[in-house]
Amino acid sequence: MAQAPHNFDVLISGGGLVGLTLALALDQGGLKVAVIDRLPAADLLEETFDGRATAMGFATYRMMQSLGVASHIGEVQPIEQILVSDGRISSPSRKGGPSSLTLHFDHRETGAGDEPLGWMIENRRIRLALDKEAATRSGITRFAPDEIDDLRIDTGQVTARLKSGKILTAPVIVGAEGRGSYVRKKAGIRTYGWAYDQTGIVTTVAMENSHQGVAHEYFLPTGPFAILPLMHHRANIVWSEKTSRAKALLAMSRPDLEQELARRFGDFLGAVKLDAPVWSYPLSMELAATWAKPRVALAGDAAHGIHPIAGQGLNLGLKDVAALAEVLVEARGLGQDLGDLAVLERYAQWRRTDTMTLAISCDAFVRLFSNDIAPVRALRTLGLGIVDAIGPARRFFASHAGGAVGDLPRLLRGERLGANA
Numbered sequence: 001m002a003q004a005p006h007n008f009d010v011l012i013s014g015g016g017l018v019g020l021t022l023a024l025a026l027d028q029g030g031l032k033v034a035v036i037d038r039l040p041a042a043d044l045l046e047e048t049f050d051g052r053a054t055a056m057g058f059a060t061y062r063m064m065q066s067l068g069v070a071s072h073i074g075e076v077q078p079i080e081q082i083l084v085s086d087g088r089i090s091s092p093s094r095k096g097g098p099s100s101l102t103l104h105f106d107h108r109e110t111g112a113g114d115e116p117l118g119w120m121i122e123n124r125r126i127r128l129a130l131d132k133e134a135a136t137r138s139g140i141t142r143f144a145p146d147e148i149d150d151l152r153i154d155t156g157q158v159t160a161r162l163k164s165g166k167i168l169t170a171p172v173i174v175g176a177e178g179r180g181s182y183v184r185k186k187a188g189i190r191t192y193g194w195a196y197d198q199t200g201i202v203t204t205v206a207m208e209n210s211h212q213g214v215a216h217e218y219f220l221p222t223g224p225f226a227i228l229p230l231m232h233h234r235a236n237i238v239w240s241e242k243t244s245r246a247k248a249l250l251a252m253s254r255p256d257l258e259q260e261l262a263r264r265f266g267d268f269l270g271a272v273k274l275d276a277p278v279w280s281y282p283l284s285m286e287l288a289a290t291w292a293k294p295r296v297a298l299a300g301d302a303a304h305g306i307h308p309i310a311g312q313g314l315n316l317g318l319k320d321v322a323a324l325a326e327v328l329v330e331a332r333g334l335g336q337d338l339g340d341l342a343v344l345e346r347y348a349q350w351r352r353t354d355t356m357t358l359a360i361s362c363d364a365f366v367r368l369f370s371n372d373i374a375p376v377r378a379l380r381t382l383g384l385g386i387v388d389a390i391g392p393a394r395r396f397f398a399s400h401a402g403g404a405v406g407d408l409p410r411l412l413r414g415e416r417l418g419a420n421a
């Protein structure tokens with residue numbers, strides 16, 4: 001016998017960092033939400049799930065506060081300064097570490113008062129906090145482990161049949177399943193992009209000396225190398241290498257890998273020891289041709305996967321959440337159909353310029369900095385020097401890093417949304 005459908009205001013396929021944050025925001029606005037994830041919630045909360053930590057900009061962190069998530073996260077490491085340098089690996093005459101030519105961003109230049117540039121938070125802690133908060137919300141129903149087996153997009157509603165046999169309906173569905181988005185494919189939305197022939201090696205290290213809240217990014221000839229401060233004299237490392245070289249590094253013993261790390265760090269942070277397993281991610285750019293179709297919206301990596309060079313991928317996804325939730329809650333208040341293309345296009349237009357600017361800039365930076373060609377090196381050294389010397393240019397980049405650029409949705413201003421505020 002066919003099961004009776006469960007009716008919702010919004011279906012979210014993918015309950016990762018973006019999908020679950022969106023569910024919380026929509027619930028705060030009084031909407032009834034279903035979140036479907038193919039993995040059991042317990043797997044996503046495992047310490048070994050992924051080694052990533054996020055440099056969350058001050059604006060996106062404000063949203064976590066407004067949604068009641070920040071209080072569950074616990075200790076977070078403020079980022080006081082970012083130092084970008086055209087670094088070199090050590091040689092007999094030089095000891096690694098940041099080069100003398102650095103571009104320097106300071107939180108006092110963003111105009112955001114006492115807020116730091118951002119906060120370093122281990123992704124596992126964010127997932128745990130989202131999970132804890134979602135469990136308190138009666139408007140959120142989670143289906144996991146489960147996934148959509150068949151999706152029908154009709155004139156008046158979407159109908160999702162899950163692998164478990166359950167049937168869910170709503171006026172709109174959001175694809176938030178990351179880069180391989182099922183909803184995106186089902187809606188016939190194409191993607192554009194390319195692979196970088198780089199692999200991101202991710203781990204956490206413990207250091208002898210204090211990092212003093214400074215995030216370092218060295219542009220090395222084979223790819224960017226980021227040292228991102230964590231609590232307790234630790235740092236998350238995002239080390240982009242040519243894929244062939246990364247394979248060799250990943251095959252090394254831990255002591256040999258520590259030596260390779262030390263060559264890149266230099267000695268200004270004292271001895272460096274691995275403090276976690278080592279993960280790796282193939283790096284690519286993947287942009288969806290559109291983020292809105294009738295009854296379908298995309299958010300997070302399902303809409304735009306970018307290189308981690310600027311640590312902005314999740315921040316972009318969280319900004320999507322703030323804009324999409326505001327548009328849908330407003331539409332409900334006005335009695336509009338949530339799946340109407342005119343409603344969903346308002347969201348897509350709101351996010352397009354910021355996302356495209358960032359995606360194109362990240363791509364340009366990867367190409368400009370991942371090489372050792374002398375004239376290009378001279379040009380970028382000049383470029384870094386010029387930006388560093390001009391206060392407004394520095395402030396522009398610092399505000400971008402904090403995520404506070406353009407017409408900010410209410411959640412990114414630290415306000416609450418709608419009925420359950």
Ligand SMILES: Cc1cc2nc3c(=O)[nH]c(=O)nc-3n(C[C@H](O)[C@H](O)[C@H](O)COP(=O)(O)OP(=O)(O)OC[C@H]3O[C@@H](n4cnc5c(N)ncnc54)[C@H](O)[C@@H]3O)c2cc1C
Pocket residue numbers: 013014015016017018019036037038039044052053054055056146147148176177178179180181182200201202238281299300301302308310311312313314315316317
């Ligand atoms: C090395 C590295 C470092 C990074 N560092 C930063 C940083 O410092 N700052 C930052 O802002 N960003 C960073 N990013 C980017 C960030 O990790 C991603 O942008 C972010 O994880 C995207 O979140 P998401 O929820 O959109 O997708 P995902 O994290 O991919 O989550 C997708 C969810 O959907 C589920 N799913 C998948 N398919 C289906 C399906 N068919 N049905 C149901 N569920 C499904 C998955 O189980 C998962 O839970 C980094 C990325 C990399 C690779």
